[in-house]
Amino acid sequence: MxxxxxxxxxxxxxxxxxxxxxxxxxxxxxxxxxxxxxxxxxxxxxxxxxxxxxxxxxxxxxxxxxxxxxxxxxxxxxxxxxxxxxxxxxxxxxxxxxxxxxxxxxxxxxxxxxxxxxxxxxxxxxxxxxxxxxxxxxxxxxxxxxxxxxxxxxxxxxxxxxxxxxxxxxxxxxxxxxxxxxxxxxxxxxxxxxxxxxxxxxxxxxxxxxxxxxxxxxxxxxxxxxxxxxxxxxxxxxxxxACGAIGSGILEDGKTLCSIGTSGVVLSYESSNDKDFQGKVHYFNHGAPNAYYTMGVTLAAGYSLSWFKDVFAKGESFEDLMTDVGFVPVGSNGLLFTPYVVGERTPHADASIRASFIGMDSSHERKDFVRAVMEGITFSLNEAIAIFRKHGKTIDTIVSTGGGTKNEDWLQMQADIFDAKIVKLASEQGPGMGAAMLAAYGCGWFDSLRDCADAFLKVEKEFLPKRDNVEKYKKLFAIYQEVYGQTKEMNERLVEYRK
The missing domain is CATH 3.30.420.40 (ATPase, nucleotide binding domain)
Structure with a gap:
């Protein structure tokens, strides 16, 4: 061998x-x-x-x-x-x-x-x-x-x-x-x-x-x-x-990666170098030959959820924290969260902005807050996808990696908010696998990196968007996008009171 x-x-x-x-x-x-x-x-x-x-x-x-x-x-x-x-x-x-x-x-x-x-x-x-x-x-x-x-x-x-x-x-x-x-x-x-x-x-x-x-x-x-x-x-x-994209099979137009770790990344394959995103997303050369990728970043993706757990569910596992999320309807019973706990990157490169819960009332339970946090993180990642689509990109398949794959309710939420098929891989090795694939391709084992991906990467499960949920989330996303502008000045005035 x-x-x-x-x-x-x-x-x-x-x-x-x-x-x-x-x-x-x-x-x-x-x-x-x-x-x-x-x-x-x-x-x-x-x-x-x-x-x-x-x-x-x-x-x-x-x-x-x-x-x-x-x-x-x-x-x-x-x-x-x-x-x-x-x-x-x-x-x-x-x-x-x-x-x-x-x-x-x-x-x-x-x-x-x-x-x-x-x-x-x-x-x-x-x-x-x-x-x-x-x-x-x-x-x-x-x-x-x-x-x-x-x-x-x-x-x-x-x-x-x-x-x-x-x-x-x-x-x-x-x-x-x-x-x-x-x-x-x-x-x-x-x-x-x-x-x-x-x-x-x-x-x-x-x-x-x-x-x-x-x-x-x-x-x-x-x-x-x-x-x-x-x-x-x-x-x-x-x-x-770039290696994370290769290791997830992001090697053709329409393929996009959503990686939710401490921060979150949405990365999409580009076959050309001529699109103009006005600097709202990153635009880099890919590790695949003669290809490029665009990328948006959420500074506090998984970190927003871990912050919530550490403050309100200390000692509990993430699995326990998210157990009841599937029983909360789309929109978290009117509760909206923006994941700006450490500022934001895409599309707002703003170190001063901070997170908000909007719409709280006495009927909300902890499970509503948990779902709202998960929806807010996904909305933030969707900001990058919205920019990609606005500039003519077709995004129909998204490979999800990281913490966002640990909960099937979250994977379905991604499918509904992104309005795309979500793919979960059988094995997640990310950038290390991408590096190994570059070596395998360089050694001549395969005619292309796409052939290598077909041989090395296996799909475990797919999640398709549910049309009713997609339409509800489109309306909620429009409200989410208003929060940054409505809270920017207030957060700037609060800076002097932070530790």
Whole structure:
């Protein structure tokens, strides 16, 4: 039997999957690492820890592998997006990586808009200047650590540095490069114009490759440390969201992913680079060849439900909390919730907005509140779907992953609110599986990633929209969309009273 390895470099851990030619996960290893948060808004990690923990994880994987190590034909990667890793002329790390969830760069975002112009930035990069992206981090280092910046010869993203340490070859692939604010997304090349306008050297940008492209083989040192064969090919990989889409089969027009974790993501496949969403949703290069994806984000999706449970049902399981949701009618008996407990991202990039329960009265029971929270989260995700459809996208099939699949009432709710078929997969491995699929495709096991998805991914259950519920939810969604505008100013006036 032949195998590939998918390495998912997340924010809290690296997850390593050994996948056989049938798409079965035959072994899984996870190794954790810590965040470094020295000041409010700062979020960093030591890139050396990524390498050490990945090598340790691969070593554990190979210890228990009873096959021929030469049968592990390829390795590929999924990685946390946007994080800045600065390297000197010897390709040594100059400072801790500044991560995607670091928010220190508000002034640098303003600087980018001033230098480039909001419309021009959207034209080139398809995305607005947000604190999480990579370019603002580069400009922050340039402004606040000029001596260190002067030593920088290149920058990479987290998984790219990890891949470099495994192969000795340094590249960046398009799906991750799209999240830097330096890539011309349509033309798939670094933007000399942006580099010139913001005052950084274009030479800082590394060579670009496709996600399925072979970039090298594991070095003899890594082979010795892990037990891998030196013949094992290494493929570029993709950004975590792109790999999550691949690992969920989002590989053709009409296919969309809804992932409900702490935050929520709605991600839809794009076969072209010519749509204009005015920056209301993210628009990135896909890990699939010559494809793109659009993405909306709800900051507090599953987090809104876990917040409610921790405050009002401490000690209970989520299963118990949601037991009676199916007995509450559509609309939660006139109770509406907006999931802005930590602000919002799509379509309102607003750090000050906060959540609301609208329509409470003395007849409401806890089960009404629970359903209202679930409906509010789903309405927020539907904001992104509404934007997609407004711009001409057909969305008929949505693969649901994460916490939103743990309850069948919630899956039916998604079908009704999104007005689309909801698919639950038999096995959820997300970005790690997407990375393994890129390796399988790169190894030539399949003619396309879609063929790989057909072989690797199995559907467990489907949920179809119920027409009566769809019509009711359309009316409720219109009310939901009014709440942000009605409460925005009030929330801004309340800021001074928050802790």
């Amino acid at each position: 032949k195998y590939v390895i998918g390495i998912d470099l997340g924010t809290s851990a690296v997850k390593i999957l050994l996948v056989n030619k049938n798409g079965d996960v035959v072994q899984e290893v996870s190794k954790e690492f810590d965040l470094i948060q020295e000041r409010t808004g700062y979020s960093e990690q030591d890139p050396h820890r990524w390498v050490d923990q990945t090598v340790a994880g691969l070593s554990d994987l190979l210890k228990d592998f009873d096959g021929n190590k030469e049968d592990i034909e390829g390795i590929s990667f999924s990685g946390q997006m946007h994080g800045l890793v600065l390297l000197d002329e010897n390709k040594d790390v100059l400072r801790n990586a500044i991560l995607w969830n670091d928010t220190r760069t508000t002034e640098q975002c303003k600087q980018i808009y001033h230098a480039v112009g909001e419309e021009r930035l959207l034209k080139i990069t398809k995305n607005p200047a947000l604190e999480g992206f990579t370019l603002p981090k580069i400009l922050w280092v340039k402004a606040h650590e000029p001596d260190l910046y002067a030593q920088a010869k290149t920058f990479v993203l987290p998984k790219d540095y990890l891949r470099y340490k495994l192969t000795g070859e340094l590249h960046m692939e398009y799906s991750d490069a799209a999240g830097t604010l330096v890539l011309n997304v349509s033309e798939k090349q670094w933007s000399q114009e942006i580099c010139d306008l913001v005052g950084i050297d274009r030479a800082l940008c590394p060579p670009l490759v496709d996600s399925h492209e072979v970039v090298g083989k594991v070095t003899s040192e890594i082979a010795q440390a892990t037990g891998l064969a030196t013949s094992t090919r290494v493929f570029a990989g993709g950004a975590d969201n």
